Amino acid sequence: MDEEAIAINEGAELVKANCLTCHSLSSKNPSPRTDAPSLDRVLANYNSDSLADDFREGVHVGHPDMPDFDFGDRGTDEVIAYLKSIEKPE
Secondary structure (H helix, E strand, O other), X not given: OOHHHHHHHHHHHHHHHHOOOOOOOXXXXXXXXXXXXXXXXXXXXXXXXXXXXXXXXXXXXXOOOOOOOOOHHHHHHHHHHHHHHHOOOO
16 A cells, blocks of 8 residues: 555544544535535635644634644644545535
8 A cells, every 4th residue: 555545544544533523524415513514525615735734733723613633744644635535626
């Protein structure tokens, strides 16, 4: 398995553990929280580099009561790789 595939798999695990309480994976299914975009649409609203920088720097992302996450540098890269892998164009 190449490095990109490993990063995507690790990102999927981080997303599963931290994000699916509020977000659905696919826009084909409603998110558990109605104001949370599906994860395949997140990058339609956020530039991936800016989102990664915000996570790394501890900048609050999303709605006011969205938890702040510290995935670390590697984890952030893995989450972004996963989001890119499932991204659906508008």
